[in-house]
Amino acid sequence: MAENILVIGGGPAGLNAAVMLSELGVNVALVERDSFLGGNPKKFKYKFLFPDMQPADNVIGELIKKAEAGGSIKVYYSSEVSDFKENGKKFDVTLKSADGSETKTFDSVIVATGFEHFDPARDAKYSYQLFDDVIDIKDLERMMGENNFVRPSNGKPPKKVAFILCVGSRDRHVGNQYCSRVCCTVSVKQAIEMREHFPDCEAYIFYMDIRTYGFFEDLYWQAMEEHDVQIVKGRIAEITSGPDNTVICKGEDTLLRGPFEIPFDMVVLASGMEGGPQSPEMSSKLGIELDEHGFLKPENITLSPFKSSKAGIFLAGACTGPKAISDSITEGAAAAMNAYTYAVKNR
Amino acid sequence: MEYDENGVSIVPSEFKKEIFEEARKDFRYEEYVRGCLNCGVCTGGCPPHRFFDFSPRIVLQNMKSKDPELIWTMMDEYIWACFQCFTCAMICPFLNSPGGIIAVLREIAVRRGFESAKKVLKPYSRVLLKLTAYGNQLSPDMIQPDFFPDWGPHIGYASTDLAVKRKAIPMPTLQVTNLAWDVAPETMKELYDIFDEAGVFKIIESVDPSLYEIIQDIVDDVRSS
Numbered sequence: 001m002a003e004n005i006l007v008i009g010g011g012p013a014g015l016n017a018a019v020m021l022s023e024l025g026v027n028v029a030l031v032e033r034d035s036f037l038g039g040n041p042k043k044f045k046y047k048f049l050f051p052d053m054q055p056a057d058n059v060i061g062e063l064i065k066k067a068e069a070g071g072s073i074k075v076y077y078s079s080e081v082s083d084f085k086e087n088g089k090k091f092d093v094t095l096k097s098a099d100g101s102e103t104k105t106f107d108s109v110i111v112a113t114g115f116e117h118f119d120p121a122r123d124a125k126y127s128y129q130l131f132d133d134v135i136d137i138k139d140l141e142r143m144m145g146e147n148n149f150v151r152p153s154n155g156k157p158p159k160k161v162a163f164i165l166c167v168g169s170r171d172r173h174v175g176n177q178y179c180s181r182v183c184c185t186v187s188v189k190q191a192i193e194m195r196e197h198f199p200d201c202e203a204y205i206f207y208m209d210i211r212t213y214g215f216f217e218d219l220y221w222q223a224m225e226e227h228d229v230q231i232v233k234g235r236i237a238e239i240t241s242g243p244d245n246t247v248i249c250k251g252e253d254t255l256l257r258g259p260f261e262i263p264f265d266m267v268v269l270a271s272g273m274e275g276g277p278q279s280p281e282m283s284s285k286l287g288i289e290l291d292e293h294g295f296l297k298p299e300n301i302t303l304s305p306f307k308s309s310k311a312g313i314f315l316a317g318a319c320t321g322p323k324a325i326s327d328s329i330t331e332g333a334a335a336a337m338n339a340y341t342y343a344v345k346n347r
Numbered sequence: 348m349e350y351d352e353n354g355v356s357i358v359p360s361e362f363k364k365e366i367f368e369e370a371r372k373d374f375r376y377e378e379y380v381r382g383c384l385n386c387g388v389c390t391g392g393c394p395p396h397r398f399f400d401f402s403p404r405i406v407l408q409n410m411k412s413k414d415p416e417l418i419w420t421m422m423d424e425y426i427w428a429c430f431q432c433f434t435c436a437m438i439c440p441f442l443n444s445p446g447g448i449i450a451v452l453r454e455i456a457v458r459r460g461f462e463s464a465k466k467v468l469k470p471y472s473r474v475l476l477k478l479t480a481y482g483n484q485l486s487p488d489m490i491q492p493d494f495f496p497d498w499g500p501h502i503g504y505a506s507t508d509l510a511v512k513r514k515a516i517p518m519p520t521l522q523v524t525n526l527a528w529d530v531a532p533e534t535m536k537e538l539y540d541i542f543d544e545a546g547v548f549k550i551i552e553s554v555d556p557s558l559y560e561i562i563q564d565i566v567d568d569v570r571s572s
């Protein structure tokens with residue numbers, strides 16, 4: 001008899017875990033809270049993925065296609081885990097949707113509940129939601145995805161755009177002391193994309209330091225050398241409104257200009273990643289540990305990053321901390337292997 | 348005091364080190380000075396930064412440098428450019444308080460009667476007098492054109508016939524012009540004890556000896572009444 005494994009979350013990590021398990025012949029229940037698969041990349045219509053700018057649909061679309069192809073994956077859309085009980089080494093889980101509830105026994109569980117974008121309105125200095133032309137990276141990603149890159153205030157194309165890094169990350173005031181890892185890369189990628197498609201529009205990036213880790217480093221060389229993006233060292237202290245319907249970024253260029261107040265047509269905030277309400281919810285429902293940053297805590301961050309604090313429950317993707325889509329996909333596969341091994345051992 | 352060939356006083360490095368240690372040992376130091384990656388947020392939001400060559404980021408970096416020389420260079424003018432508005436502390440992503448550590452340095456300057464402190468406190472001598480001697484900060488007779496030019500063209504008129512104008516105010520105003528409100532002698536005595544204990548009188552003595560004498564005369568009078 002085939003193993004039964006529950007995967008919670010249909011983003012890149014959960015999708016890949018489900019697909020891998022189904023290839024092993026496992027019966028997979030894939031529970032997704034939204035009415036569609038694909039997670040945040042789909043929800044916010046990510047357009048291109050770094051580092052090679054391939055269309056997001058090539059990656060996410062491919063995984064969704066495989067998951068929806070039927071086979072041994074059963075997708076529960078707009079559903080949630082309403083009850084969770086340990087049953088020896090197995091788990092009795094009730095899955096609830098608008099159509100009703102269903103209780104099943106699973107051999108193991110993969111949690112891939114992902115992250116939430118930080119809400120920049122929580123940090124008043126950025127004036128998000130106060131000025132129409134202050135948007136964040138997910139808003140811009142959606143605009144680009146919908147081919148509708150214009151100033152929200154007047155519907156006209158912007159001529160000068162600022163990208164502000166580390167919004168809601170590395171900031172003890174907002175309570176997120178960690179680095180969200182991908183927002184530097186996403187912002188530089190967006191600046192390049194913008195310069196490519198709208199060469200008349202100037203791009204500035206304001207940074208404390210640029211963390212385009214590993215091979216993503218190439219991106220900011222490209223941004224400077226091929227796309228004339230201005231990269232200025234100084235975190236923004238305040239955003240105010242200026243004359244002629246502009247938004248003014250105020251800060252200190254700590255290397256060159258000293259204090260500055262530069263008017264822009266549009267400001268893009270690199271809002272970071274948070275564990276969201278789903279992480280504590282999983283923690284309390286499944287009885288697994290939460291870390292001090294609000295993400296789910298691996299048993300051993302180095303040795304077994306895919307294991308939760310409870311045997312039989314595995315973790316994958318951004319639910320354990322900010323990470324790139326490629327890393328989430330890798331972790332989905334790794335968690336699938338772990339969950340499968342556990343299920344086979346306890347058959 | 349020693350002087351170099353340009354007539355500039357030479358401060359021994361031992362003394363600079365002592366000042367530095369005094370700041371580092373302050374009980375607030377750990378709370379005010381944490382990590383700092385030179386992000387510039389504090390300076391970007393600092394009001395005086397727009398007008399002077401002054402940056403809270405530099406203050407914090409100097410403190411972190413552990414170089415007594417760098418701290419010393421700020422003691423003369425630099426630390427007095429701060430408004431103590433604490434915008435920096437409100438927005439620093441590391442929860443540093445450049446304004447707070449500046450307050451610590453200023454207190455050292457005041458306690459030790461540095462020239463810079465004397466110069467800065469001079470214009471406040473009338474306020475210091477009222478405050479320490481009577482527990483009042485401002486009183487009607489302090490309104491004089493010379494002292495409040497920024498109050499606009501009516502300050503001249505406002506400063507005349509104070510006694511009559513006070514009477515016209517439809518609430519109890521003591522009918523005096525040298526105080527804003529009545530302070531009972533018992534309260535004043537208590538206040539003096541607090542100032543004594545807290546070392547306030549001693550500080551005034553070191554930054555403004557003549558003001559100190561005036562205040563002490565009043566204090567003695569009240570205490571013996």
Ligand code: SF4
Nearest residue numbers: 166169179180183184
């Ligand atoms: S990845 Fe870059 S923008 Fe994002 S938190 Fe880290 S340093 Fe800041």
Ligand code: SF4
Nearest residue numbers: 393429430433435446
């Ligand atoms: S407290 Fe001082 S250093 Fe800090 S922002 Fe205000 S004026 Fe600037």
Ligand code: SF4
Nearest residue numbers: 383385386387389439
């Ligand atoms: S805001 Fe904080 S971290 Fe940034 S330069 Fe100022 S003191 Fe340093």
